[in-house]
Amino acid sequence: LxxxxxxxxxxxxxxxxxxxxxxxxxxxxxxQSFSPCGRFLAAGNNYGEIAVFSLSxxxxxxxxxxxxTPILTFTAHEGPVFSLFSTDSHLLSAGNxxxxxxxxxxxxKRNTKAAWTRRPNYKSSxxxxxxxxxxxxxxxxxxxxxxxxxxxxxxxxxxxxxxxxLQGHTxxxxxxxxxxxxxxxxxxxxxxxxxxxDHRTGQSVHCIEVYKYEECARPQYGKWISCLTTESDWxxxxxxxxxxxxxxxxxxxxxxxPLSGCQRQANFYQDMILSVGEGQxxxxxxxxxxxxxxxxxxxxxxxxxALNLNSTDNRVRVLTVGGSSHQIDxxxxxxxxxxxxxx
Amino acid sequence: xxxxxxxxxxxxxxxxxxxxxGDDRRINVLLKSFTKWCNSTGSPEEGFTQYQRMLGTLAQxxxxxxxxxxxYDMNLREMENYEKIxxxxxxxxxxxxxxxxxxxKEIQRAKRIRKNRQEYDALAKVIxxxxxxxxxxxxxxxxxxxxQQLSHIKENVxxxxxxxxxxxxxxxxxxxxxxxxxxxxxxxxxxxxx
Numbered sequence: 001l002x003x004x005x006x007x008x009x010x011x012x013x014x015x016x017x018x019x020x021x022x023x024x025x026x027x028x029x030x031x032q033s034f035s036p037c038g039r040f041l042a043a044g045n046n047y048g049e050i051a052v053f054s055l056s057x058x059x060x061x062x063x064x065x066x067x068x069t070p071i072l073t074f075t076a077h078e079g080p081v082f083s084l085f086s087t088d089s090h091l092l093s094a095g096n097x098x099x100x101x102x103x104x105x106x107x108x109k110r111n112t113k114a115a116w117t118r119r120p121n122y123k124s125s126x127x128x129x130x131x132x133x134x135x136x137x138x139x140x141x142x143x144x145x146x147x148x149x150x151x152x153x154x155x156x157x158x159x160x161x162x163x164x165x166l167q168g169h170t171x172x173x174x175x176x177x178x179x180x181x182x183x184x185x186x187x188x189x190x191x192x193x194x195x196x197x198d199h200r201t202g203q204s205v206h207c208i209e210v211y212k213y214e215e216c217a218r219p220q221y222g223k224w225i226s227c228l229t230t231e232s233d234w235x236x237x238x239x240x241x242x243x244x245x246x247x248x249x250x251x252x253x254x255x256x257x258p259l260s261g262c263q264r265q266a267n268f269y270q271d272m273i274l275s276v277g278e279g280q281x282x283x284x285x286x287x288x289x290x291x292x293x294x295x296x297x298x299x300x301x302x303x304x305x306a307l308n309l310n311s312t313d314n315r316v317r318v319l320t321v322g323g324s325s326h327q328i329d330x331x332x333x334x335x336x337x338x339x340x341x342x343x
Numbered sequence: 344x345x346x347x348x349x350x351x352x353x354x355x356x357x358x359x360x361x362x363x364x365g366d367d368r369r370i371n372v373l374l375k376s377f378t379k380w381c382n383s384t385g386s387p388e389e390g391f392t393q394y395q396r397m398l399g400t401l402a403q404x405x406x407x408x409x410x411x412x413x414x415y416d417m418n419l420r421e422m423e424n425y426e427k428i429x430x431x432x433x434x435x436x437x438x439x440x441x442x443x444x445x446x447x448k449e450i451q452r453a454k455r456i457r458k459n460r461q462e463y464d465a466l467a468k469v470i471x472x473x474x475x476x477x478x479x480x481x482x483x484x485x486x487x488x489x490x491q492q493l494s495h496i497k498e499n500v501x502x503x504x505x506x507x508x509x510x511x512x513x514x515x516x517x518x519x520x521x522x523x524x525x526x527x528x529x530x531x532x533x534x535x536x537x
Contacts, residue, residue, distance in 0.1 A: 234462065247466060254465035270451075271458035287461035 001190065004148065004172070007130050010046045011079050023047070027343060029322030032304045033084035033091060035104050038311025040071075041320060042107070043328055044081025045343060048095050049073055052107050053341050055308070055316045059332070068341050074112040076100060083134040085143075087157070090115060092143065097128035099145065099155075120145060120153035120162055133176040137199060139183065146173030146187055152197070166197050168204045174239065175228040179248075186230060192223030194237055196248075208251060215256050216241040227277070231268040236275075238263040243275055245287060255289035265305045274334075276302035276321055284334070297337050299323030366407055373400045 013026070031044040039056040051070035058067045077095025085092045090101045098119040106113065122129060129148030136143055137154075142163065145153045152166035152173060171190035178185055184205065185197045196206040210216050211223035222240035229236050235246040243263045245255040261278030272292065273285040278301050281294040302323035308316055319331040320341075327340040380393045 245465065247469065250466075250469070252469050254469050271454040271461065287458065288464055 003130075003132065003174070003190075007080055007082075024326040024343070027326040028080075028303065028324045029299075029326075029328055029343065030080055030082050030303050031084040031093075032306040032320060032322055032328070033086045034306060034308045034310055035091070035108075036086060036088050036310055037104075038308050038313065038316050040104070040108065041306075041308075041328075041341070042084055042086075042091050042093075043322055043341075043343065044076070044084050044093060044095070045326075046080040048075055048077040048079055048081055049343075050076045050081060050084070050091075050093060050102075051343050053328075055318065055330075056313075058330070058339075058341060059315050059318070068339060070341075070343065072107060072110050072112070073343070076102075076114075079130060082130060082132050085134045085136060087136060092134060094131035094134050094145070097122070097130055097147070099131065099134070099143070116160065118155065118160055118162075120147070120155070121165075122149055124149075129172070132172065132174050133187075135176045135178050137178045137180070137185065139180055140199060142199075144176055144178065144185055146176045146189075148172040150189070152176070152185065152187055154199070164202050166202055166204070168195055168197075168207070169193065171224075174224065174226045177228050177230045177235075179230050181232075186228055186235065188225030188228040188237055188239070190224040192225060192240065194225055194228065194235075206251065208246070210237060210241045210244070210253075213241075213244075213253055216244045216253055218242055221262055227263050227265050227275075229266050229268065234268070236266045236268070236273060238266065238275070238277070243277075243285075245273070245289070255287060257283075257285050257289055258291060259283055259285075264303050267305060267307060269307060274305060274307075274319070276305045276323070278302075282319070282321055282331070293335070295331070295334070295336060297321055297329040298327045298340055299325035299329070366404065369400055369404055373397060373404070376400075 010028075026046075028046045029043050030046060033042050034040070034055075035042070039054065041053045041055055042050055043053070044050050050073070052072040053069075054067065054071050057063060060067075076093050077098070077100070079096035081093050081095040083094040086104070089105070090103055091107065092099055092101050098117055100117040101115040102112070103115050106115075131145055131147040133146040134143060136157070141157050143155045143157055145155065147153070150167070150169045150172055152169075153162055154164045154166070155162045166185070166187075169187065169189040169191055170193075173187050173189045175188045176185065177187075178199075183199050185199050186194060187197070188194045192209055192211045194208045194210060195204045196208075197203065198205050209223075210225060211219070217223075218241050224240045225237050226239035227237065227243070230248070233248050235248050237244060237246065238257075238259075239262050243257040243259055243266060244253045245257075246253050257273075257275070259275065259277070259279070263275050263277035263283075265277070266273060266275040271287070273287065275283045275285060279294075280298075280300050280302075281296050282302070282305065283291055284293040284295070285291050299322065302321050304322050306320050308318050308320070311317065317332075318338075319334060320328055321331075322328040326343040328343070329337045329340050332338045376393060376397055380390065380397065383390055383393065
């Protein structure tokens with residue numbers, strides 16, 4: 001509900017605010033994605049714009065202030081860009097209920113013509129539900145989309161046909177994750193349930209209602225799940241309930257992380273867990289449940305965290321975070337913020 | 344580079360001109376005094392003193408020559424020394440690079456091991472919360488035994504009940520028969536009395 005209200009509010013103020021010089025004050029970065037070569041970063045904000053930054057020039061020894069601004073900014077959608085995903089050649093962006101694909105090669109040449117734009121088959125044509133999360137299932141080469149209509153749509157990337165719809169959530173979907181080996185799709189939603197779907201049969205194999213577990217639940221925040229990530233047999237999920245680590249084979253929570261505020265994105269990295277959310281910091285946690293460090297950053301509340309693992313060039317292996325600010329913090333060393341890119 | 348060093352060399356020569364001019368001057372003076380001495384018409388003492396003076400200058404020249412030769416040798420040896428140190432340092436640099444990359448690999452390995460240990464710990468914590476398998480088995484066994492005992496008792500009770508039922512049935516049927524015989528007998532007796 002919070003997200004819906006926020007999106008309606010931001011769309012209605014979009015026209016007014018984007019004309020003013022202090023649009024930067026009201027900007028929020030919702031999504032990020034690195035290019036397949038690892039040298040560029042694309043970020044999407046609440047005005048529906050996408051900015052492409054050149055990481056290699058921002059990180060080079062002779063970088064100037066100008067290299068910390070985008071090489072290209074364009075309006076991609078009418079609504080906020082809540083999700084960005086990169087395939088081997090294209091950048092997929094989701095906004096205003098539709099998905100557009102932009103060729104990375106064309107974007108680097110500053111050509112902003114979309115390769116294609118598609119829209120899932122929504123039942124009601126009156127209200128267009130926003131798309132909150134997108135991910136790719138590599139084994140089937142399909143795009144998994146989770147949105148405001150409580151359903152998960154699966155689209156074949158080659159043909160563009162929407163193959164199936166997974167129904168089961170009773171409120172809109174916040175986050176998605178794919179377990180390649182087991183062929184499962186996991187989705188977390190506003191209804192507080194993490195559902196595990198088998199991508200072949202399209203049936204919900206398991207449903208974990210995190211808020212029903214005493215150790216995780218935080219009723220003062222609510223029951224929604226806003227962040228979900230998986231790695232082999234382990235799953236991290238959080239939002240209203242505390243961020244918790246789950247062992248998927250036994251479907252039991254093994255560690256609860258004492259982070260105040262609702263976490264919006266978490267990642268496994270080497271032997272640590274990196275998490276961002278409400279709170280002006282990036283939290284580093286150990287799998288056992290202790291919070292090792294909290295690194296301060298510019299935005300007051302963070303929405304997205306991205307790790308550049310695409311490139312072998314060590315210079316561009318960075319962590320970037322964005323949130324309720326027009327600045328995106330870049331960390332070359334996980335322990336401190338190196339500099340900020342400006343939208 | 345060649346042009347620079349030439350200029351440097353020329354500049355240095357001009358600077359050290361004092362010394363070089365000293366040696367050259369000495370040799371020129373020696374030559375001049377030698378020719379003057381050869382053509383001298385002065386007294387033999389003067390000639391002798393000239394001769395001694397010339398020997399002195401010659402010795403000075405030889406001395407400075409010896410000195411420069413030694414300096415030259417020293418420079419050559421210093422150069423060799425520096426070359427050696429240079430190659431040593433290069434080797435150290437490459438071995439340090441290798442060690443660094445080895446250590447980086449070690450770190451990755453250690454991080455993986457730590458992650459596995461942490462996963463193990465996390466699972467172990469959950470498992471600890473569940474009761475011990477042996478205890479549960481023992482409890483199950485005890486419950487089994489109880490069940491068996493209770494079913495045994497139930498069987499016994501049922502058997503007893505059956506037995507009592509049968510005994511009562513026998514008793515009741517004998518009573519009925521007796522009643523009947525008594526009734527029939529009493530009827531007979533009544534007839535007989537009448």
